[in-house]
Amino acid sequence: KAGVTQTPRYLIKTRGQQVTLSCSPISGHRSVSWYQQTPGQGLQFLFEYFSETQRNKGNFPGRFSGRQFSNSRSEMNVSTLELGDSALYLCASSGGLAGEWGNNEQFFGPGTRLTVL
Amino acid sequence: QQPVQSPQAVILREGEDAVINCSSSKALYSVHWYRQKHGEAPVFLMILLKGGEQKGHEKISASFNEKKQQSSLYLTASQLSYSGTYFCGPPNNAGNMLTFGGGTRLMVKP
Numbered sequence: 001k002a003g004v005t006q007t008p009r010y011l012i013k014t015r016g017q018q019v020t021l022s023c024s025p026i027s028g029h030r031s032v033s034w035y036q037q038t039p040g041q042g043l044q045f046l047f048e049y050f051s052e053t054q055r056n057k058g059n060f061p062g063r064f065s066g067r068q069f070s071n072s073r074s075e076m077n078v079s080t081l082e083l084g085d086s087a088l089y090l091c092a093s094s095g096g097l098a099g100e101w102g103n104n105e106q107f108f109g110p111g112t113r114l115t116v117l
Numbered sequence: 118q119q120p121v122q123s124p125q126a127v128i129l130r131e132g133e134d135a136v137i138n139c140s141s142s143k144a145l146y147s148v149h150w151y152r153q154k155h156g157e158a159p160v161f162l163m164i165l166l167k168g169g170e171q172k173g174h175e176k177i178s179a180s181f182n183e184k185k186q187q188s189s190l191y192l193t194a195s196q197l198s199y200s201g202t203y204f205c206g207p208p209n210n211a212g213n214m215l216t217f218g219g220g221t222r223l224m225v226k227p
Contacts, residue, residue, distance in 0.1 A: 035217075042204075042219050045216065050213070056209070090158060090159070099212065101208070101212045101213055102147055103147065104164075105149070105161040105172075106149065106159075106161065108158035108159045111158055
């Protein structure tokens with residue numbers, strides 16, 4: 001089974017620009033979660049989608065948004081980039097029913113390293 | 118609220134044992150554990166479920182303390198491949214997000 005894939009792997013943007021990151025989950029997985037990882041703040045939850053519905057959103061400004069398509073692929077968008085948005089953005093997929101989410105492992109993708117200059 | 122992991126870092130010799138703790142201000146109903154090697158994505162280790170059942174890596178075990186406000190991950194007879202940063206992540210009550218601790222850096226030396 002192919003793992004979680006994320007594109008692009010590396011991205012350099014300037015302040016004020018916007019960016020879209022993509023995540024393809026493991027085939028058959030309906031849940032996709034996004035995390036931001038920085039040395040200072042660690043791994044922080046951004047949002048989770050299950051069958052195209054956003055079920056939860058972390059404590060991030062509205063500049064961070066996402067969506068999930070009918071094939072479970074997900075995108076996240078960051079508008080008006082700030083220097084502090086430089087981070088590794090990880091997505092994770094999991095299988096099973098919605099109610100079983102907490103009991104199922106998360107499979108992480110390799111991440112997108114975003115640098116904002 | 119973010120769980121607190123301890124210790125923040127530990128250095129072991131191959132074959133030694135280690136315990137990593139994950140503490141919360143509220144009772145933990147289950148806890149996910151992941152390991153991340155430098156430059157790589159986090160990898161699933163195990164889930165400690167509400168009743169103490171474990172799901173995952175055979176050579177790694179975990180437990181809750183009596184009040185279930187702390188989970189401990191036990192690494193026995195450590196190998197060089199155990200090096201990395203370990204994260205605990207309890208799911209929220211709604212079961213749709215993990216709140217990860219700050220991580221424990223583990224280094225296993227020959």
